[in-house]
Amino acid sequence: xxxxxxxxxxxxxxxxxxxxxxxxxxxxxxxxxxxxxxxxxxxxxxxxxxxxxxxxxxxxxxxxxxxxxxxxxxxxxxxxxxxxxxxxxxxxxxxxxxxxxxxxxxxxxxxxxxxxxxxxxxxxxxxxxxxxxxxxxxxxxxxxxxxxxxxxxxxxxxxxxxxxxxxxxxxxxxxxxxxxxxxxxxxxxxxxxxxxxxxxxxxxxxxxxxxxxxxxxxxxxxxxxxxxxxxxxxxxxxxxxxxxxxxxxxxxxxxxxxxxxxxxxxxxxxxxxxxxxxxxxxxxxxxxxxxxxxxxxxxxxxxxxxxxxxxxxxxxxxxxxxxxxxxxxxxxxxxxxxxxxxxxxxxxxxxxxxxxxxxxxxxxxxxxxxxxxxxxxxxxxxxxxxxxxxxxxxxxxxxxxxxxxxxxxxxxxxxxxxxxxxxxxxxxxxxxxxxxxxxxxxxxxxxxxxxxxxxxxxxxxxxxxxxxxxxxxxxxxxxxxxxxxxxxxxxxxxxxxxxxxxxxxxxxxxxxxxxxxxxxxxxxxxxxxxxxxxxxxxxxxxxxxxxxxxxxxxxxxxxxxxxxxxxxxxxxxxxxxxxxxxxxxxxxxxxxxxxxxxxxxxxxxxxxxxxxxxxxxxxxxxxxxxxxxxx
Ligand code: WTA
Numbered sequence: 001x002x003x004x005x006x007x008x009x010x011x012x013x014x015x016x017x018x019x020x021x022x023x024x025x026x027x028x029x030x031x032x033x034x035x036x037x038x039x040x041x042x043x044x045x046x047x048x049x050x051x052x053x054x055x056x057x058x059x060x061x062x063x064x065x066x067x068x069x070x071x072x073x074x075x076x077x078x079x080x081x082x083x084x085x086x087x088x089x090x091x092x093x094x095x096x097x098x099x100x101x102x103x104x105x106x107x108x109x110x111x112x113x114x115x116x117x118x119x120x121x122x123x124x125x126x127x128x129x130x131x132x133x134x135x136x137x138x139x140x141x142x143x144x145x146x147x148x149x150x151x152x153x154x155x156x157x158x159x160x161x162x163x164x165x166x167x168x169x170x171x172x173x174x175x176x177x178x179x180x181x182x183x184x185x186x187x188x189x190x191x192x193x194x195x196x197x198x199x200x201x202x203x204x205x206x207x208x209x210x211x212x213x214x215x216x217x218x219x220x221x222x223x224x225x226x227x228x229x230x231x232x233x234x235x236x237x238x239x240x241x242x243x244x245x246x247x248x249x250x251x252x253x254x255x256x257x258x259x260x261x262x263x264x265x266x267x268x269x270x271x272x273x274x275x276x277x278x279x280x281x282x283x284x285x286x287x288x289x290x291x292x293x294x295x296x297x298x299x300x301x302x303x304x305x306x307x308x309x310x311x312x313x314x315x316x317x318x319x320x321x322x323x324x325x326x327x328x329x330x331x332x333x334x335x336x337x338x339x340x341x342x343x344x345x346x347x348x349x350x351x352x353x354x355x356x357x358x359x360x361x362x363x364x365x366x367x368x369x370x371x372x373x374x375x376x377x378x379x380x381x382x383x384x385x386x387x388x389x390x391x392x393x394x395x396x397x398x399x400x401x402x403x404x405x406x407x408x409x410x411x412x413x414x415x416x417x418x419x420x421x422x423x424x425x426x427x428x429x430x431x432x433x434x435x436x437x438x439x440x441x442x443x444x445x446x447x448x449x450x451x452x453x454x455x456x457x458x459x460x461x462x463x464x465x466x467x468x469x470x471x472x473x474x475x476x477x478x479x480x481x482x483x484x485x486x487x488x489x490x491x492x493x494x495x496x497x498x499x500x501x502x503x504x505x506x507x508x509x510x511x512x513x514x515x516x517x518x519x520x521x522x523x524x525x526x527x528x529x530x531x532x533x534x535x536x537x538x539x540x541x542x543x544x545x546x547x548x549x550x551x552x553x554x555x556x557x558x559x560x561x562x563x564x565x566x567x568x569x570x571x572x573x574x575x576x577x578x579x580x581x582x583x584x585x586x587x588x589x590x591x592x593x594x595x596x597x598x599x600x601x602x603x604x605x606x607x608x609x610x611x612x613x614x615x616x617x618x619x620x621x622x623x624x625x626x627x628x629x630x631x
Pocket of ligand 1: 292368370394395398419483496498507
């Protein structure tokens with residue numbers, strides 16, 4: 001199923017559009033099914049109702065584990081690199097991973113979990129995180145992984161939204177020179193989570209934790225009490241595989257739902273093709289499993305293809321800015337998949353951290369999560385890829401399950417900062433505000449997809465209407481991505497960034513409304529408005545305009561208090577980079593905040609603010625501009 005030439009890509013693409021069902025059925029033949037499908041696809045985007053491979057029976061872990069055992073049981077499945085370079089790395093072969101997943105699956109069963117139950121996972125980047133994820137899939141439980149940087153309140157919201165029954169966590173996590181007390185955060189969260197019956201705790205940092213009798217148990221004790229034989233649960237193609245929460249323009253994060261068969265086929269196919277993965281190569285995706293990139297391209301995609309996947313617990317700059325490169329050298333990484341934010345941050349250290357490090361194993365480089373600027377693209381190409389490794393700039397989303405628009409390594413001619421062309425099966429279309437298709441090349445528009453693909457979301461958990469409203473109602477019969485996009489003269493796609501109120505900070509999606517709600521919870525704050533602004537390393541930074549009438553303490557202290565509130569409510573990742581105290585916000589007569597103006601102020605571009613005559617009080621703008629000069 002690997003595409004090896006540009007002509008073949010063009011042929012395959014054509015076929016995938018002309019005969020999508022035949023195309024995807026052909027791809028699906030490469031997977032292991034307990035029973036094959038009766039029907040490849042039924043769909044409409046109006047409800048929406050999307051079903052792939054209906055009637056098929058499978059378990060994704062049979063594909064990620066069991067089917068590799070006979071020929072490749074001793075091949076490394078996961079190579080784990082710890083935060084502390086002085087500590088040993090760990091290699092789990094497919095055989096060992098299979099055994100440990102089965103054993104932990106039995107632990108889950110012993111603790112009352114069964115098919116269909118939701119399980120929250122809040123863990124550090126250790127092999128047991130991948131084991132926990134796969135063990136859920138093994139028994140047909142639905143995992144909801146929450147990134148280790150989210151607060152107790154965020155976790156509680158997610159647990160309650162999905163009525164989770166169990167939590168899998170660890171005592172703590174290491175991140176650079178910091179320690180995060182995961183179990184303590186979980187304890188705080190669970191005060192408000194009546195559906196949780198059991199908490200399984202992995203020992204990792206050996207920090208003291210409190211264990212609640214009857215509720216909490218240790219991972220290490222539990223695995224001793226079960227055997228390692230656990231046949232995979234038979235799942236229907238459209239049974240839920242997992243929920244992953246992500247931010248949108250309004251309200252609380254929503255639980256994006258992915259199902260078993262389509263997600264498996266799509267992540268496996270895109271992994272194998274985009275990265276041109278060859279047997280026995282080492283693949284290193286630097287994301288955290290708490291995000292979709294980690295789900296699809298650390299765990300499921302690579303493992304379904306029998307690949308060796310690296311899990312790195314640490315951060316690129318600890319203990320030094322050589323760390324990433326040392327990991328690549330040490331494990332002879334062939335394919336590196338990372339984020340522009342990491343590239344830009346490492347670029348800032350120059351080439352000195354690269355001295356004496358052998359990167360010759362690298363063969364493919366990947367980028368994901370945000371637009372990559374040309375400077376970072378060239379640095380990646382020259383200093384890391386030594387101009388011999390193709391860069392795949394992969395555009396996709398939590399909702400799309402896998403990569404959508406991207407070069408295929410060694411196949412698609414690349415162009416800096418372009419995600420280039422749609423993968424087979426993907427039918428992008430650009431539309432104007434009224435949903436009218438913008439045809440031809442050399443055009444800009446809102447990016448939509450007009451035909452289903454196997455990896456797409458099926459619903460948002462517990463609220464199908466919200467899924468319809470968010471993705472399928474803006475434009476009739478189209479999936480709306482929320483991204484703006486340019487299609488250049490060659491028909492190449494360049495994603496220009498979000499056109500809604502979502503900001504992309506270091507590749508992490510954050511809703512402005514969420515941050516505003518968090519800031520507004522701080523006593524003393526009357527109202528706030530949050531916008532993104534260009535940030536050299538993070539891509540976008542968070543700029544908050546805050547009305548705080550009685551600023552009698554020193555302003556910096558109040559800023560710190562507000563940051564503390566945001567950290568408590570959402571997590572440190574949502575902390576504003578800048579807070580400006582203002583006496584009013586630019587509102588229209590109907591009470592809507594004119595964010596366009598705030599964005600300009602945040603960018604420091606106040607020369608041309610456009611028409612402000614519709615504002616209720618245009619003077620507010622001058623005041624804001626004046627006080628912004630004091631920041
Ligand atoms: C942005 C991450 C430009 C985009 C996989 C999208 C990108 C959002 C790229 C999804 C890229 C992702 N070039 N922008 N290669 N990849 N984005 O859900 O705005 O965390 O809508 O999924 O990231 O972020 P998410």
